[in-house]
Amino acid sequence: MPDTRIEVLTRNGIFMTELKGRLLNEVFSAGSSILFWKKNLNYILKSASGIIGALVPFSLILAKLEKRPLTLNLATTNICNAKCIFCAYRYLTLPKGFMCDGIFKKAVKDFIAVGGGRIDFTPNTGEPLLDPKLLERIRYCRNFPEIRKIEFTTNGILLHKIDNQALIRSGVNEIIISIGGINRESYCRVVGVDKFEEVILGITNLYRANKECGKPVKITVSLRTDQELKNIKAEAVFKKILKIANISYIYNYHSWGGKIRAEDLRGPMRFNDPKQRQYPCCKLYGGLTVYWNGDVTVCGCSDVNSTSELMLGNITDNSLIDLWRGGKLRNIRRDFRNGIFPDVCRVCTAQPSVKIYRRFDFLSEIFRQ
Numbered sequence: 001m002p003d004t005r006i007e008v009l010t011r012n013g014i015f016m017t018e019l020k021g022r023l024l025n026e027v028f029s030a031g032s033s034i035l036f037w038k039k040n041l042n043y044i045l046k047s048a049s050g051i052i053g054a055l056v057p058f059s060l061i062l063a064k065l066e067k068r069p070l071t072l073n074l075a076t077t078n079i080c081n082a083k084c085i086f087c088a089y090r091y092l093t094l095p096k097g098f099m100c101d102g103i104f105k106k107a108v109k110d111f112i113a114v115g116g117g118r119i120d121f122t123p124n125t126g127e128p129l130l131d132p133k134l135l136e137r138i139r140y141c142r143n144f145p146e147i148r149k150i151e152f153t154t155n156g157i158l159l160h161k162i163d164n165q166a167l168i169r170s171g172v173n174e175i176i177i178s179i180g181g182i183n184r185e186s187y188c189r190v191v192g193v194d195k196f197e198e199v200i201l202g203i204t205n206l207y208r209a210n211k212e213c214g215k216p217v218k219i220t221v222s223l224r225t226d227q228e229l230k231n232i233k234a235e236a237v238f239k240k241i242l243k244i245a246n247i248s249y250i251y252n253y254h255s256w257g258g259k260i261r262a263e264d265l266r267g268p269m270r271f272n273d274p275k276q277r278q279y280p281c282c283k284l285y286g287g288l289t290v291y292w293n294g295d296v297t298v299c300g301c302s303d304v305n306s307t308s309e310l311m312l313g314n315i316t317d318n319s320l321i322d323l324w325r326g327g328k329l330r331n332i333r334r335d336f337r338n339g340i341f342p343d344v345c346r347v348c349t350a351q352p353s354v355k356i357y358r359r360f361d362f363l364s365e366i367f368r369q
């Protein structure tokens with residue numbers, strides 16, 4: 001049994017160092033602004049709850065996580081209608097397609113059988129609104145009380161074409177709209193397609209529909225701009241969106257297992273600063289991603305071609321829980337702890353640490369049953 005007092009003090013020290021590093025990093029990219037403080041206050045509060053989480057032995061948290069996945073990512077398509085400069089979509093070699101109903105229902109039922117949790121329809125590459133069955137699939141998942149949260153991230157290009165009331169009423173809990181800039185020029189530079197006006201129209205329609213329905217869905221507009229925040233505050237569209245939407249931003253990116261290079265990024269966009277790996281990557285403990293063809297990976301961000309050592313098998317031949325508890329993933333976790341990394345992880349600039357599961361919002365789900 002570790003000395004809990006020392007553990008909490010150490011955790012506190014790590015937290016303060018990380019916080020300082022993060023804030024400096026953010027100020028460097030974004031400058032100090034209301035958006036900066038809104039985003040980082042949220043981060044500070046969530047991370048501070050990790051100090052309380054340090055009272056729980058970490059080995060117990062990991063043992064609970066190894067029992068069942070908290071999240072099921074359903075990448076129901078890997079087709080996209082954009083060409084973002086920070087994305088590995090252009091390097092996709094995996095055939096493109098849409099998930100069939102058989103694979104979709106098997107994955108959901110396997111997940112429910114072990115307690116369910118959160119379903120995320122965000123593919124690692126691909127646009128979820130291109131899946132013509134997306135709304136039907138969200139409604140299907142919503143029928144099961146074991147599915148406690150449903151969410152997805154979209155590029156918003158198709159939002160103006162779909163029935164926004166139907167989307168809001170589908171049972172989805174959270175939608176993040178990722179947009180590449182707050183004027184047409186910067187949007188085109190980052191997203192590679194000329195769809196800025198359509199996206200802004202779609203965002204406006206979606207917020208209106210959400211308001212009319214009593215705001216059941218948390219909606220956030222997340223900027224991936226190549227301009228600094230301080231330079232876009234005067235933009236007319238920014239002021240308009242700020243009045244109706246929650247706005248967040250990202251300046252730090254990952255390299256998709258080395259596929260994206262620093263010179264692909266523009267302006268203040270930059271790679272995450274990979275930390276010394278004291279802990280395994282959180283992806284190995286958080287959940288599984290099922291691709292449209294049924295392939296299952298433990299990393300829903302970098303493993304776009306489903307060719308890495310992180311591929312566990314296909315859902316048609318295995319149950320989710322067998323893949324989660326099986327020898328292959330157990331060995332990957334063990335090797336990670338011993339400093340032996342799969343090739344895709346060795347060059348990964350994301351490497352989110354498993355210690356995020358000390359946060360209170362995760363602990364309540366981890367110890368749910």
Ligand code: SF4
Nearest residue numbers: 080084087125126155
């Ligand atoms: S980041 Fe998303 S929207 Fe952009 S190209 Fe990649 S998959 Fe498409």
Ligand code: SF4
Nearest residue numbers: 281283299302345348
């Ligand atoms: S280190 Fe990177 S590539 Fe490896 S599992 Fe984590 S996020 Fe995925």
